[in-house]
Amino acid sequence: MANRSPIKTDRTKQERIAGSLARRYRTEWWFRFCGRLSVFIGLLFVVCLISAVASRGYPAFQQTYLRLTIKSTSDPTHNRAAGSSVKLEDQDYGALVKAAMRDLQPTVQGRPALHQLYALVSESASRTLEHRFEKNAHAAESDQVIWVLALDRVDQYVKGHISAKDPPEVRGLSDDQLGWIDQWKARGDIQLRFNSGFFTSGDSREPEQAGIGAAIVGSFLTLLIVASLSFPIGVAAAIYLEEFAPPGRWTGFLEVNINNLAAVPSIVFGLLGLVVFIKFFGLPRSVPLVGGLVLSLITLPMIIIASRAALKSVPLSIREAAYGMGASRVQVVFHHVLPLSLPTIITSAILALSRAMGESAPLLLVGMVAFVADIPQRVTDPATVLPVQVYLWARSSEAAFVERTSAAILVLLTVLLFINGVAFAVRRIFDKR
Amino acid sequence: MQTSDLVLVIILLALVGYRLGRARAIRVVGGSRLVRRLHSLPAYYGILTALWCAIPALLVIAGWQLLGDRILTDAVLREIPGHVHGLTSADRDLLGTEIENAVAGDATRNRGEIMAAVSRYQVLQRQANTAVSVACIVVALLGGVIVWRRIKPQLQARNAVEYAITAVLLMCACVAIATTIGIVLSVLFEALRFFERIPLAEFLFGLHWNPQVSSAASGSESFFGAVPLFVGTLLVALIAMMVAVPVGLFSAIYLAEYASSGFRSVSKPVLETLAGIPTVVYGFFAVLTLGPLLRDLGQSAGLAISTESALSAGLVMGVMIIPYVSSLADDMLRAVPQSLRDGSVALGATQSETIRRVVFPAAMPGIVGGILLGVSRAIGETMIVVMAAGLSANLTINPLHAVTTVTVQIVTLLAGDQELESPVTLAAFALGLSLFVITLLLNVVALQVVRRYREQYE
Numbered sequence: 001m002a003n004r005s006p007i008k009t010d011r012t013k014q015e016r017i018a019g020s021l022a023r024r025y026r027t028e029w030w031f032r033f034c035g036r037l038s039v040f041i042g043l044l045f046v047v048c049l050i051s052a053v054a055s056r057g058y059p060a061f062q063q064t065y066l067r068l069t070i071k072s073t074s075d076p077t078h079n080r081a082a083g084s085s086v087k088l089e090d091q092d093y094g095a096l097v098k099a100a101m102r103d104l105q106p107t108v109q110g111r112p113a114l115h116q117l118y119a120l121v122s123e124s125a126s127r128t129l130e131h132r133f134e135k136n137a138h139a140a141e142s143d144q145v146i147w148v149l150a151l152d153r154v155d156q157y158v159k160g161h162i163s164a165k166d167p168p169e170v171r172g173l174s175d176d177q178l179g180w181i182d183q184w185k186a187r188g189d190i191q192l193r194f195n196s197g198f199f200t201s202g203d204s205r206e207p208e209q210a211g212i213g214a215a216i217v218g219s220f221l222t223l224l225i226v227a228s229l230s231f232p233i234g235v236a237a238a239i240y241l242e243e244f245a246p247p248g249r250w251t252g253f254l255e256v257n258i259n260n261l262a263a264v265p266s267i268v269f270g271l272l273g274l275v276v277f278i279k280f281f282g283l284p285r286s287v288p289l290v291g292g293l294v295l296s297l298i299t300l301p302m303i304i305i306a307s308r309a310a311l312k313s314v315p316l317s318i319r320e321a322a323y324g325m326g327a328s329r330v331q332v333v334f335h336h337v338l339p340l341s342l343p344t345i346i347t348s349a350i351l352a353l354s355r356a357m358g359e360s361a362p363l364l365l366v367g368m369v370a371f372v373a374d375i376p377q378r379v380t381d382p383a384t385v386l387p388v389q390v391y392l393w394a395r396s397s398e399a400a401f402v403e404r405t406s407a408a409i410l411v412l413l414t415v416l417l418f419i420n421g422v423a424f425a426v427r428r429i430f431d432k433r
Numbered sequence: 434m435q436t437s438d439l440v441l442v443i444i445l446l447a448l449v450g451y452r453l454g455r456a457r458a459i460r461v462v463g464g465s466r467l468v469r470r471l472h473s474l475p476a477y478y479g480i481l482t483a484l485w486c487a488i489p490a491l492l493v494i495a496g497w498q499l500l501g502d503r504i505l506t507d508a509v510l511r512e513i514p515g516h517v518h519g520l521t522s523a524d525r526d527l528l529g530t531e532i533e534n535a536v537a538g539d540a541t542r543n544r545g546e547i548m549a550a551v552s553r554y555q556v557l558q559r560q561a562n563t564a565v566s567v568a569c570i571v572v573a574l575l576g577g578v579i580v581w582r583r584i585k586p587q588l589q590a591r592n593a594v595e596y597a598i599t600a601v602l603l604m605c606a607c608v609a610i611a612t613t614i615g616i617v618l619s620v621l622f623e624a625l626r627f628f629e630r631i632p633l634a635e636f637l638f639g640l641h642w643n644p645q646v647s648s649a650a651s652g653s654e655s656f657f658g659a660v661p662l663f664v665g666t667l668l669v670a671l672i673a674m675m676v677a678v679p680v681g682l683f684s685a686i687y688l689a690e691y692a693s694s695g696f697r698s699v700s701k702p703v704l705e706t707l708a709g710i711p712t713v714v715y716g717f718f719a720v721l722t723l724g725p726l727l728r729d730l731g732q733s734a735g736l737a738i739s740t741e742s743a744l745s746a747g748l749v750m751g752v753m754i755i756p757y758v759s760s761l762a763d764d765m766l767r768a769v770p771q772s773l774r775d776g777s778v779a780l781g782a783t784q785s786e787t788i789r790r791v792v793f794p795a796a797m798p799g800i801v802g803g804i805l806l807g808v809s810r811a812i813g814e815t816m817i818v819v820m821a822a823g824l825s826a827n828l829t830i831n832p833l834h835a836v837t838t839v840t841v842q843i844v845t846l847l848a849g850d851q852e853l854e855s856p857v858t859l860a861a862f863a864l865g866l867s868l869f870v871i872t873l874l875l876n877v878v879a880l881q882v883v884r885r886y887r888e889q890y891e
Contacts, residue, residue: 024783031785035687038680042704042759045752052722053714236605244599245606258609263806263876264869265813267840268616271865274847275619297612304609330595358711361815361840364848387713387816394717394820402721409714416709 050413057406063195063208064155065147066121066184068100070129093126093133097148104189105180116177122149122208149197150190152207152400154181158192161399198407202373203389207400210393212408214375218288218368218383219357225292225379226299226356231349233296234303235338238345241304242311243333262301269298270362278366285367286382294362299352306348310341343430350423354416360387386412439494439566443573447487450577454482457584473591481590484597486577490569497565505561506533509554620869623862630856631657636863642826642837644846644857657860659867661828665836669747669818670811672832676751677807681758682800688759689766690788701763708756716820719749724821736833741823744832750817754807761803765796798883805879809872815840839864 101117102108108117125148132146153172156162162171164178173181184190202214241258245251273294277283283290314337322332363369368384369392376383384392386408393405458478462470471478506529535551584590628636639658684704688697724740731738738744769792777787793800823835824845846861 024786028783028785031788032687032691034679035683035691038683039687039692039700039704041680042684042707042752042755043700046703046706048722049710049714049718052718056721233605233608236602237609240599240602240606244602254606254610257613259880260873260876261609261612263809263872264616265809265815265840265872267813267815267843268620268865268869268872271623271843271847271862272612272616272619275623275862276615300609300612328591328595330598334598354709358709358713360711360713361819361844364815364844367848369848387711390711390713390717391816391820394713394720405717409717412711413714416711420709 053406053409053413056403057408057410059159059161060198060403060407061195062159062192063197064150064158065191065193066104066125066150066154067189067191068097068121068125068146068148069103070096070100070144070146071103093129096129097121097125104184108180113176116174117180120151120154120177120180122151123206124149124209147191147193149208152398154190155208156400157181158185158190161403198404199411202375203371203384203392204373207398207404210401210404212386212389212411214372215384215386215389215408216411217375218372219385221288221376221379221383222292222295222385223353223357225289226295227349227353229292230296230299230303230352230356234300234349234352235307235345237300238304238307238311239333239338242308243329243337258301258304262305266298266359267361267365269294270365272297273362273366284380284382286370286372286384287380288368288376288383288385289379290366291363291368291383291385292379294366295356295359298359298362299356302352302355303345303349306352307341307345310344310348311337313344314340343427346430347423347427350419350426354419354423357385357416357419358387358412360385360391363388364391386415436494436498439569440491443487443490443494443569446490446570446573446577447483450486450581451479451483453479453577454581454584455479457581458590461584462586470586472587472589473594477590477594478584478588480594481588482577482580482584484594485580486573488597489576490573493565493569493572497561501561501565502533505554505557508557509550512553616869620862620866623859624866627856627859627863631860631863640828642842644842644860655857657856657863659839659864661826662837662839662842662864663867664828664830665743665822665826666812666838666840668743668830668832668836669750669822669838670808672744672747673750673754673811674804674808676748677754677758677811678804680751681755681807682762684755685759685762685766686788686793689763690784690792701760705756705760707752708760710753712753712814712816713820715749715753716817719745719817719821723749731833738833739823739835741821741835742833743822743836746818746822747832749821750811750814753814753817754811757807757810758800758803761806762796762800765799765803766792768799769795798885802879802883805875805882809875809879812875813840813868813872815844819844839868843868 098118101121102114105117108114128148129146132144150158153162157171157173157178158181162173164171164175168174171178181190197209198211199216200213201209201211204210237258241251241254245254273290277290277293278285318336318340319332322336327335363385368388370382370384371392372382372384374381390405390408390412393401393408455475455478458471458475459465459468462468465475468475509532510529531547532550532554535547636657636659638660639656640660641656641658642661643656688701688704692700720740723745724742727742727745728738728740773791773795774787777791778784782790818838819841822838822841824837824841825835826837826842827834829836843861843864846857846864
């Protein structure tokens, strides 16, 4: 029937096709539009996320400092015998800070007002003084100008996060205090300076003193464990599976096993770490050693899978040439296949490391959420890592911590970007094929 | 001698063994010009000597590390005066733990006899350390010397070394198995102990979740019905997939089929950074920006949206999963042979018709697999929901309310210094077990789907 169909039907079919063309092109346009929109949404989110974090975080790299002038006459060491290196008590430094604060605003009278005045300087001021005086034995002999941290609320006010229009219970500063701050700002006694303490100090209950130094060191120690365990074991396992394993049930089982491990939620590894490392082996909680072990197990499947792919991509001709020269299987693998695939393997290992760096859920379970004010020295010291520090600060309700959290995220993202850049560079430089 | 020093000494001995073994191999054939008469290259004889030197000694050290404390404690306990012998084995264990703690420096409230035991322990420890150090070095020397003396041209040193290398590789591969076994055993055993106290049916079908961390003190009863958690998890995952699947698929299609190579080379890595951003960052974004934004939007529309809601957690999680869906789909789309597209276009199909009717079905297996893996990731994701979804176990399917998920509850139940024995802590392991089982099933199904579809198109 079809091949005897009259021309008339053909024409109607053509008309139908022509008639439907507009609709089909419209569909085409919409389809393409949806694709563009989707890509745009994804890119937009990246921009939104980074700009939201960056805009809130960058002020934390600066911190408000107060200029205190420590008068030599107010020096309590003055009446001691010259040359004797007697240490001052904490209270003496506190008194020095208070005296200097009174000098800043000499008109203030009365206990409540003075109390308000003293509250504007951070608790850490007396320690700053102590450091200065310890370092320089002759410091007490002349007037000393010293910059100390201001209270976090002062910092928020100077940066404009709190304004005088806010009700006093929101801004947490009285009208008097605001007036003094404005005067000091005009005089230059209060200044925004680079916040080096943010990178060197540990966590603190006081936002103005809190830093990510301890978390950075903790992250470093943890990653050290991860790198020294998961990279060699992962590559060795990949070599075994790809080059030595006899095909069969056992190898198939191993493969399925590794693929499944790669998709197990990371928090389940945290449960494993809690039971096996802490409960069974009796390792301490909150230490980089346990965190590193757990993260090693998480990254292991990733490294194995990526390394196998890299080994597989080495051309057969190279193996055959090596075998032809009389090399044994081990020699073929270690002298020829592995060196050729190493750049790719290292790249993927670095990427796995950057995944481990951002991981936090399993670490919560092995106790790395501890409040860590001291910088950890060993892998068995209590520590926390950068992402967990972000989590801890994000839970805090104080406004000053929002800024710190964002700044910590900025540091974390920068480090991750750097690690990924290194991975990219490794592949670029060493991949000869 | 400290363990680290001892290991260092062993390694040094092994290095010496390498030099000596290699030298002897050359000497037994009569000089370096005649090495061809050796079965293997001289270095292999060196390595073999070094291995025999190091491995037995290191095994001794490892054994002592694992068992030493227990052996010492037993020795100390045996020496404790007569009245202790009447103790039950449980009491003995307790006493042993007490002594070990005291030795480790945890001296909080030590009685006199414990202190005596501790000093005895330390004396024994010193003696044992010396003994182990000497034993290690003797074993190392013995192993090295025996092999060194046996070096002769016929010795198949390379085969032996390669056998050792293969064994090490196999052991490394078995770490993966050990991990799986470790997960299954640890989670399963703790979960079984939980189900001894709380019946399985109550856990799986109970509608009320309210674990009391200090149930004995407060007097209120704990409820362990996990249905609200499962519903909450599914709700958040559903919202996430409603974002991730369309956006991920369409961007994969656009990047694979339409985009110019320049645009693709820029936007694909940028999209994939979404997968590299730590999840705490997403959580923070949800709490700080999206939650308040949704709340304000809801207010202007007359809806009460809490800052912590399934919606904000789900939306952010969806964005996180986009790259998982899109990069797999992208790979699959690009793997479809060009001839299929050419054929379709030649028949007069538009590009979108070609994609929908020809390319997409051909790439289906990988895409479905990618989506299922995305679902399993959404179910197992922790930090975003911990920060953004809330803690209250509401049994609701309203995305505007706060919900809680399996992972959130695991974290809240365990992220403290709790004892490992209470039902509240054990409940976390029951949840962990269900999480593990669900994600495992999803992965197995995903792999099955991929395999079955792939057969159709090959």
